[in-house]
Amino acid sequence: MIAIVLSRKDSGESDQIISFFTEEFGKVEALAKGVKKIVGKNSSFLETACLVDAEIIKGKAVNRVASVCLIDLFKNIRTDFTKLALCGYAVKSIEILTEQNERDKNIFNLLKSFLEFLDFEKSVYTSCLQAAFILKFFSMLGYEPELKRCVVCGIGLDAEKKNGFYASGGGVICVECAQEKINVGENFVFCEKKDVESLASILKTDWKLINGSELSKTAMECVKNFIGYRSERRIGSFEKFAELAKIS
Numbered sequence: 001m002i003a004i005v006l007s008r009k010d011s012g013e014s015d016q017i018i019s020f021f022t023e024e025f026g027k028v029e030a031l032a033k034g035v036k037k038i039v040g041k042n043s044s045f046l047e048t049a050c051l052v053d054a055e056i057i058k059g060k061a062v063n064r065v066a067s068v069c070l071i072d073l074f075k076n077i078r079t080d081f082t083k084l085a086l087c088g089y090a091v092k093s094i095e096i097l098t099e100q101n102e103r104d105k106n107i108f109n110l111l112k113s114f115l116e117f118l119d120f121e122k123s124v125y126t127s128c129l130q131a132a133f134i135l136k137f138f139s140m141l142g143y144e145p146e147l148k149r150c151v152v153c154g155i156g157l158d159a160e161k162k163n164g165f166y167a168s169g170g171g172v173i174c175v176e177c178a179q180e181k182i183n184v185g186e187n188f189v190f191c192e193k194k195d196v197e198s199l200a201s202i203l204k205t206d207w208k209l210i211n212g213s214e215l216s217k218t219a220m221e222c223v224k225n226f227i228g229y230r231s232e233r234r235i236g237s238f239e240k241f242a243e244l245a246k247i248s
Ligand SMILES: [Zn+2]
Pocket: 150, 151, 152, 153, 154, 155, 173, 174, 175, 176, 177, 178
C-alpha cells in the first residue's frame, strides 16, 4: 500500500515499530523485523517522511512489514534545516493527532503535497507555511475555524469594528460577545477583519502562494491559540517547532 512513514521506534534489539500514514487505511502501525540489524535497502526506505509502497501483513495483534519499495525520499528536504523543521512539524502533528485505521485520503494528500512542495521549492519560509499546514489539517479533522460569523451569537462580522478570535469557541467573535467574555475572564485575541481574511485565504490557497505570503502578528497569535486549544497542547509550542524536526 502507498504510505508515508510517520515515525519509527525501537522494539527489542533488532526490530522497529513503523508508523505509516497510508492512502488506503489512514494511520497503520506495523512491526519491521530485523530492521536494525540489516543495513539493507529496506531499512533506509523506512526513514521518516519517505513515500513508500509497503507490503503490510495485517495480524491479529501486530501488523508486519513484509517489504518496502521506495517511491520518493524527498531528498532536498533532508539537506535543508528549514524544510526539515516544517516536514517534522507536519509529520509529527499527523502522528500525534490521528487514530489508527481511520481512512482519510485528504490528510494523506495534504501531507504528500506538502512534502512534494518542500522538496521542489528552492526557498521556503516557515511561519505562514506552518500555520497553513496546521489550519488545513485541523479543518480535515473537522475543526475548521469559523471565520465569517461570530461563534457565539452567529452574526456576520462587522468590518468597521475590531473583532476577536476566540480559540476555545472555534473562531471569530463579535465585539459585543467579546465584551461578555472579558467580563467572565475568558481569553481571546483582538483582531482586525484583514487578519481574519488572511487566515481564510491561507486555508484555501496552494503551498506556493502561501510561501510568498505573510501573516500579521495578530493573525499568527490567533493560529497559535487555536492550535493550542484544539490539540490540547499535545503538539507543543508553535515557536519550538524546530525541535520536532529531529526526525529519524
Ligand atoms: Zn457575537
